[in-house]
Amino acid sequence: MSTFRTINGEIYRITVRSMVVETQEIVVITLVYFLISLALVFVIQFYFSRAWNRRIWKPFFRNLEAMQHFSLQAARPVELVDSNIVEFSELKTEIETLTSRVIYDYNNLKEFTENISHELQTALAIMQAKLENFLNESAISDQQFEELSNLQRHIRRLANLNKKLVLLATLDQRQKNDYQEISLNDLLEEMVINFREISPVEIELEQKK
Incomplete structure (x- = not known):
């Protein structure tokens, strides 16, 4: 709305405007x-943070999957x-060191178990055979027979326990599918030596080429 006014001999235009929008x-x-x-x-920040976190944690989850397998x-x-993250990189180094140490200790323990089981099996077989020969051939009293029979039962228990250890080692070896060559001559010679301790019968091996 506009109007004209004369003030001190001069004409002024007065305009009053009102806002259309309240x-x-x-x-x-x-x-x-x-x-x-x-x-x-918020939406942009959410997806950006999600993508960034996924990128940061990707090495961690891959390493976690490797540990699970x-x-x-x-x-x-x-x-x-x-990983570029210092903490993840240090964790990777520690896990690799730990797993290498565990594998090394496991292989040593497995080798020791196999060796001791083999030695025990041979010694127990010799003891069992000699004890049976002694019981069958010697004239002993009833008390001695009972004590030797108890000893024989203990030897059998040890032999059964040793067989279980050998079975576990054999199953583990089959799972690994780790085949290795052995010398039959050395194996037979060792068996012959063990039999000589049980029986005076002479056994000779002849190798053919």
Whole structure:
């Protein structure tokens, strides 16, 4: 709305303007735009953080999967992925060191178990055979017979326990599919020596080429 007034001999134009949009509508529109912008920021930040975290944690989850498939039967250290994160890199180094040590100790223990089982099996077989010969051939009293029979039962228990150890070692060897060559001549010579301790019968081996 405009009007003209004469003031001190000069004509002035006076214009009065009113806002078409009310103040309340402006506030509502501003608030809506602010909320939309804030929601977009949160959505963008969420997906960005998710992608970034997935990238950071990817080596960790790959190493975790490798640890889940780790087995002593494989006889090789676990293969892990390195990371740019210092903590993950240190964790990888410690896990590789630990698994290598575990495999080394396991192989040593397995070899020791196989060796001691073999030695025990031979010694127990000789003791059992000699004891049976003594019981069958010697004239002993009833008390001595009972004591020797108890000793024989203990020897059999040890022999059964040793057989279980040998069976476990054999199963483990089959699972690994680790085949190795052996010398039949050396094996037969060892068996002949053991039999000589049981019986005076002479056994000779002849090797043919």
